[in-house]
Amino acid sequence: MSTRDTVRAVLDRYGTTYAEEAGIRLADTPAPLWQLLVLTELLSARIDAGIAVAAAAELREAGHTTPERTRDTTWQERVDALVRGRYTRYDERTATQLGDAADLVVERYGGDLRRLAREADGDPREAARLLQEFPGIGATGASVFLREAQAVWPWLRPYLDDRVLDGARRAGLPSGAEELRGLVGGDDLARLAAGLVRITLLRDDEDPLG
Structure with missing residues (x-):
């Protein structure tokens, strides 16, 4: 061959x-970039990727399409959505992390992760560092986000x-x-x-x- x-x-x-599998129509706009960050949070735990993808889809169906909408939900509502997606081992911790991540996106980036890209100023390593400021996202999670985001952020390629x-x-x-x-x-x-x-x-x- x-x-x-x-x-x-x-x-x-x-x-x-993974974004496609989760039903995220990735684009360089605030809502799908937030949904990718949510997926990244879920994939960052020691859990089967299929379960993380299913939980991301469940959260989106439950209305977690923007950081503002996530902020409007209660911790228990986030837990319930994760449990429906079979994301049970880390549901409580992740529900907290998602709330904290929504707060950070809204307060630091005005609800728009494109501002994170601008702050990184064309440097993938800086983008990875900024992503690791989100609770629950380490170096591996940052790589997950950036691998997928290069579909809509050409400056990351390859x-x-x-x-x-x-x-x-x-x-x-x-x-x-x-x-x-x-x-x-x-x-x-x-x-x-x-x-x-x-x-x-x-x-x-x-x-x-x-």
């Missing part, structure tokens, strides 16, 4: 971003962290960020990153493209 064929196979088989590069090696692709960037259009980088991360989650005895 040629390198181009391998990339196409990764995109076709695994290239659904955001292909070590986990993505591990997946590339397993798929038999070049393991350099710039090399991978040259294999797809910019709009597909987030999908490729998601696909390669999903490959790292396969069992050791699974052939990702077999």
Whole structure:
């Protein structure tokens, strides 16, 4: 299989971003960026990614579409939405973190995470640092957000962290960020990153493209 064929196979088989899976129509506007941050909070816990995605969808259905709307909910309402999404192990802690995150987005960024991007001033490392100011989001969570956000924030591209590069090696692709960037259009980088991360989650005895 040629390198181009391998990339196409990764995109076709695994290239659904976590935002897409959660039903988030990602765009460079305040509401979907907030929804991506919520998803990032959920994925940052030691929990199955499928459960985190389902809980993010449940929160959105419950009206947590903007930080302002999240602020208007009670802690118990957030817990209840998380439990409906089967996010039960970390429901109480995460309900608190989501409330605190909403407060921070509204008070520091005027409800608009595009202001975080402007504050980062084109520096992905600074963006990662700012994201880690949100409760519950560490370096891994910041990478989750930025991998997905590069779909709508071109200045991040290529955001292909070590986990993505591990997946590339397993798929038999070049393991350099710039090399991978040259294999797809910019709009597909987030999908490729998601696909390669999903490959790292396969069992050791699974052939990702077999």
